[in-house]
Amino acid sequence: MGKKTGKIVYNVHERGREHVGKERLFDLRALASLVNGDAVQEKVRNRDLLGYYGHSIRVKFGIEPPEWAMVNGKQIFFEPAVVTTYLCADENGNIEHETEFLDTEPGKMAARLHDSKAGGFSSAIQAVPNGLAHVPKKFGGFDYVHEPNYTTNRGYVFDSASGELDMNELVFDSVMTDMHHQQAAMNLIFDSLQADHTLAMQALERLREENEELLSLLSAARPGVVLDSAREHQAPTLTGRRATADFERRANSFASASLVSLDTLKEGDENAGAAYARKYFGA
Structure with a gap:
């Protein structure tokens, strides 16, 4: 078992920041209903509510990323860093959770930062606008980020200070501009x-x-092609690039090969040749 943070409590309307980050205006009743609902709580019980080191994976591959993806022709595996082991919320905007750092490379990096009192947890929520508020529809879990939007969501007394909602209405509490x-x-x-x-x-x-x-x-099977012209048209013979290259290679090899040649008899060799023929062939 990895290291656990203990229970962390923060309020979505109390960020503890003035100059950076983004104020979140959620429908608190809908948020509590989502977090305490059967689907999210089942994920918590089964240790399925995973989180990552930073939000980049979710930004590129969605609030619930796959186990792996093809990136630039290479298979990339996404190792989680943390898992949520306890989670609840009330209609006043209070969220309480406990997180465990996993024994993975991203998990070890996040744990080292946490031990050094740097960084904190940032929630990933999918929401749709409804007037001035946003109605949460899906809770993706918590990621570990360098600069959490809610300073109380750290677990060592201290979510991420982001800008507007992105095109998919994914709300990341992280200082990602x-x-x-x-x-x-x-x-x-x-x-x-x-x-x-x-x-x-x-x-x-x-x-x-x-x-x-x-x-x-086609040109081999149909030597003559009838066209609306005064002169007969013969379809040209075309070959593929591979066939042409192979032909040229063979032709060059033949042209540069050493051919068999005959030696010219010198004067005086004729009698020797005749004697040799009579001796061995009876000629």
């Missing part, structure tokens, strides 16, 4: 476009080679 969110979104879009471009170019090259092969077969 809008620039960081936009950069993460742009990187995701660029990676997707780059992958699509590479696949398209590869498909185009395959189609071009297949087209050359088909044209070559």
Whole structure:
């Protein structure tokens, strides 16, 4: 078992900050109902409410990230850092939770920061706007961040100071500026476009080679092509790039090969040759 924080209590309307971060205006009744609901509590009991080192994984892959994903052609595994072992909330905005640091590399990094009284916990909540307030719809758990939005959500007496809600209405209590969110979104879009471009170019090259092969077969099967022209048209014979390269390689090899040659008999060798033939062949 990893190290536990003990019970941590904070209020979503009391951040303990004045100059950085973002004030959160939640529908408190809906928040309490979500946190205390069967779905979230079942995850807590089964140790399924996992958290990560920072919010970057959730920003790129959603509030409930998969175990792994393909990034730039490589399989990347997402190791959690923490797991929530206790969680409850009331309609006054108070949230109480206990978190355990996992025996993973991200978990060890988060635990070292916590032991050094640096960083804190930051909740990940999916919410939809309803007037001035936001109605929570999904609770993703707590991540460990460098600068929590709620200074009381640390576990050592001291969530993250973020900007506006992102396009998916994911609320991260972390001091992650809008620039960081936009950069993460742009990187995701660029990676997707780059992958699509590479696949398209590869498909185009395959189609071009297949087209050359088909044209070559067509010209062999149909030596004459009837066109609306005064002169007869003969379809050109085309071959694929691989076949052409193989032919050129063989031709060059033949051109540079050493061929068998005949030696010219010198004067006086004729009699010797005739004597040799009579001796061995009876000629």
